Amino acid sequence: MRRRSFLRQAGMATAGASLLPLSNLFASTAAAKVRIALIGVGLRGQNHLDLLLRRSDTELVAVCDINDRMLATAKDMIGKSGKAMPRIYTGDNYAWKKLLEEVKPDGVVIATPWEWHKEMIIGSLESGVKYVGSEVVIGITLDDHWDVVHAAEKYKGHVMMLENVCYRRDVMAVLNMVRQGVFGEMIHLQGGYQHDLREVKFNDGVNPYGHGVEFGAKGFSEAAWRTEHSVHRNGDLYPTHGIGPIAHYINVNRGNRFISLCSFSSKARGLHNYIVEKGGADHPNAKVNFKLGDVVTTNIQCANGETILLQHDTNLPRPYSLGFRVQGTKGLWMDVNKSIYVEGQSPKAHQWEAQQAWMDKYDHPLWQRWSKETEGAGHGGMDFFVIHAFIESIKRQQPTPMDVYDAAAWSAITPLSEQSVELGNQTIAFPDFTSGQWMYRKPVFALNNEF
Numbered sequence: 001m002r003r004r005s006f007l008r009q010a011g012m013a014t015a016g017a018s019l020l021p022l023s024n025l026f027a028s029t030a031a032a033k034v035r036i037a038l039i040g041v042g043l044r045g046q047n048h049l050d051l052l053l054r055r056s057d058t059e060l061v062a063v064c065d066i067n068d069r070m071l072a073t074a075k076d077m078i079g080k081s082g083k084a085m086p087r088i089y090t091g092d093n094y095a096w097k098k099l100l101e102e103v104k105p106d107g108v109v110i111a112t113p114w115e116w117h118k119e120m121i122i123g124s125l126e127s128g129v130k131y132v133g134s135e136v137v138i139g140i141t142l143d144d145h146w147d148v149v150h151a152a153e154k155y156k157g158h159v160m161m162l163e164n165v166c167y168r169r170d171v172m173a174v175l176n177m178v179r180q181g182v183f184g185e186m187i188h189l190q191g192g193y194q195h196d197l198r199e200v201k202f203n204d205g206v207n208p209y210g211h212g213v214e215f216g217a218k219g220f221s222e223a224a225w226r227t228e229h230s231v232h233r234n235g236d237l238y239p240t241h242g243i244g245p246i247a248h249y250i251n252v253n254r255g256n257r258f259i260s261l262c263s264f265s266s267k268a269r270g271l272h273n274y275i276v277e278k279g280g281a282d283h284p285n286a287k288v289n290f291k292l293g294d295v296v297t298t299n300i301q302c303a304n305g306e307t308i309l310l311q312h313d314t315n316l317p318r319p320y321s322l323g324f325r326v327q328g329t330k331g332l333w334m335d336v337n338k339s340i341y342v343e344g345q346s347p348k349a350h351q352w353e354a355q356q357a358w359m360d361k362y363d364h365p366l367w368q369r370w371s372k373e374t375e376g377a378g379h380g381g382m383d384f385f386v387i388h389a390f391i392e393s394i395k396r397q398q399p400t401p402m403d404v405y406d407a408a409a410w411s412a413i414t415p416l417s418e419q420s421v422e423l424g425n426q427t428i429a430f431p432d433f434t435s436g437q438w439m440y441r442k443p444v445f446a447l448n449n450e451f
């Protein structure tokens with residue numbers, strides 16, 4: 001980034017930025033770059049690595065992982081990019097602490113297993129890092145979420161959960177429609193994570209997807225850790241891809257908030273059946289008791305009267321779908337049938353209209369501006385935006401467009417839904433992580449075409 005343009009943008013920094021001590025970021029040379037460290041270069045971290053390496057405004061200063069194979073792939077990617085090799089930290093589970101002490105990056109991107117996120121986010125903030133981008137979710141227990149919120153407040157740091165589905169092209173076009181009143185007043189929303197993960201939860205320890213029914217110490221990538229959560233936990237284990245976009249549609253934490261939640265969990269069959277089918281009834285894993293119900297449904301009530309239905313469905317054969325439904329007083333969008341209905345505007349009463357013309361008309365300014373840069377980026381291009389937003393926030397020394405309160409509220413659905421299921425589907429009060437500020441905070445996400 002050119003110095004002149006940075007100074008202009010820095011001058012546009014919001015009041016929130018004045019809370020932050022201005023570091024010597026970008027101060028010295030025209031070509032100064034945002035110094036980023038990446039903790040976790042597994043399959044997701046490699047996506048982020050690719051996006052970071054593509055940027056001319058970012059310098060990857062350090063990488064940490066404990067897995068030799070993942071590190072070798074990452075180093076290969078860095079070598080092929082022609083960029084300088086960053087410092088590599090490895091060897092033990094806390095090598096990242098040394099990284100933070102020695103490298104003092106401007107921002108940290110975390111893409112490790114869920115159980116590490118809280119500790120790594122808080123450790124980064126404690127070490128003086130002001131921008132922490134964490135993969136979904138930010139903690140395991142409800143207390144974890146409070147701990148992260150309190151640490152962000154104490155150290156005046158920005159914690160952004162890297163929730164990429166908020167940037168999906170259709171999701172953003174619908175955000176545009178919602179903001180322009182196409183669907184009237186919001187009434188009911190649906191979404192979730194409906195993804196057959198059987199080939200992710202089990203593999204042969206070599207291939208990331210399928211080819212075996214191993215997990216834990218004998219599994220590779222997510223099979224090495226994610227599957228344990230299906231053994232020991234029962235609730236909506238992966239709520240953020242569904243709830244993130246929904247939260248933006250109804251301004252959660254910004255004039256609205258989640259009030260209460262109630263979850264139901266079906267019986268658990270899918271994972272066991274898969275092991276028996278692929279590995280045989282005598283395979284040791286056929287004896288494992290999976291606690292996670294195959295389909296977990298969660299209802300959320302919001303302060304402004306909307307209801308939300310979230311679904312978590314990862315153990316059964318099914319095509320991928322996040323199952324969005326955005327319904328207001330004038331009409332609705334559903335992503336499963338890629339259709340819209342708006343009373344008085346859709347051609348035929350009571351009949352779905354194909355969504356494409358609406359999506360084109362309301363294409364979000366971010367997508368209109370940055371489509372070229374999204375080419376080749378993960379998940380249909382949307383992954384570009386989440387890293388873009390994180391880096392641009394650092395450059396401008398502004399709050400990130402999704403903050404620690406969003407991260408906590410979306411991610412805390414998991415421990416709250418576990419609690420509800422455990423208590424026989426009891427309705428659980430939703431904590432207010434903003435401590436009342438939700439009444440005054442204003443929407444900030446994707447208000448223009450910058451980031």
Ligand SMILES: NC(=O)c1ccc[n+]([C@@H]2O[C@H](COP(=O)([O-])OP(=O)(O)OC[C@H]3O[C@@H](n4cnc5c(N)ncnc54)[C@H](O)[C@@H]3O)[C@@H](O)[C@H]2O)c1
Pocket residue numbers: 039040041042043044045064065066067070092093094095096111112113114116135136137162163164220221222223224379
């Ligand atoms: N947003 C998305 O679309 C998306 C997609 C996939 C995964 N994810 C999320 O990304 C995160 C990582 O998932 P993944 O698929 O990359 O898993 P993965 O198992 O492929 O990678 C995790 C990496 O973390 C490393 N790691 C574990 N403990 C560590 C430690 N103490 N210090 C340093 N490195 C450590 C592992 O060695 C591994 O390389 C999870 O939160 C997952 O939910 C998000």
